[in-house]
Amino acid sequence: MAYREVASINLARLLREGGTARASGVVLEAFSVGQERFPLEGEASWRVAVSSVGGEEYWLSGEVEGVALMECRRCLKPTPTRVHAHFQHLLRYQPGLEELSFHEEGEDEYYAFGEPDLDLLPFLTEAFVTELPYTVLCEEGCKGLCPVCGADRNRVDCGHEVEAHHPLLGLKNLLPEL
Template identity: 85%
Template sequence: MDYTTATSINLARLLKEGGTARAQGVVQEAFVVGEERFPLQGEASWRVAISSVGGNEYWLSGEVEGVVLMECRRCLRPTPTRIHAHFQHLLHYEPGLEEVVFHEEGEEEFYAFGLPDLDLLPFLTEAFVTEMPYTVLCEEGCKGLCPVCGADRNVEDCGHEPEAFHPFLGLKDLLPEL
């Protein structure tokens, strides 16, 4: 397949003639949302199709898939996690609009754009990051980090014993010893 690292599509032909425009490519290194960076293992591939649905309305549909490196919730080790996300959005063409703007009118949601070059990265990022699980484990039996010294219990035995968990353990200091 012929993939490109550009994450935009030129819709000039679609805006004049109608029909469908297709594009595919890859995202390299990471997805970024504000200050948060979600590193990739390899590349994330994507495919989109944009179809004219009449007037100045277009239907964007696509998918993005790749492997993101998330921290294990117990030991913080980078953990490869496969993500495959699908997305669909209604687009309105408004000539002269400089950037993509989200609109919500009643129950209708759409994105307005005004330039023939449509940046797809925000759509790809939203779909990919939304599909990511909240937490992951590097392996089912992950022992986590030692709460005393911070050692990775999967790698070394630091000698500290895990405290037995009991829901009333916090009360032991409040009551005199019996």
């Protein structure tokens, strides 16, 4: 198996003869979804296998793993977060189709492709990004940012006291005599 930085696999031999095609490689720097970037610490490695299952149908299975840099939910510090994702998809070869497209027919879901070079980046990105946790903490006892001045309370003591917040605290101003 060739280890490479290009996230694609050539399926020409598989389309002619059947069997299984394998590839592996790395994704550098980040995964992107639209305008949003998911930076990596180092690189993310991937492995895939595409097997003929009969007719024009193929089974894609693989995994991607790496370390994403996510912002701590309290202090916004870049926090390394290990991600290991597996994925499986049904593929259908439709000669002449210019780009990868998703189809849903009743209970069947599949991706249609028309070129022997299959771009794996959409599959790798979807698996990696959906496996990311919603939020992370840089450390369990993270004190976060000061709501008054914005200082990182893990690094400095800015001296600001944070008021205790209670949802009914505003009612005391409505009825001062109580």
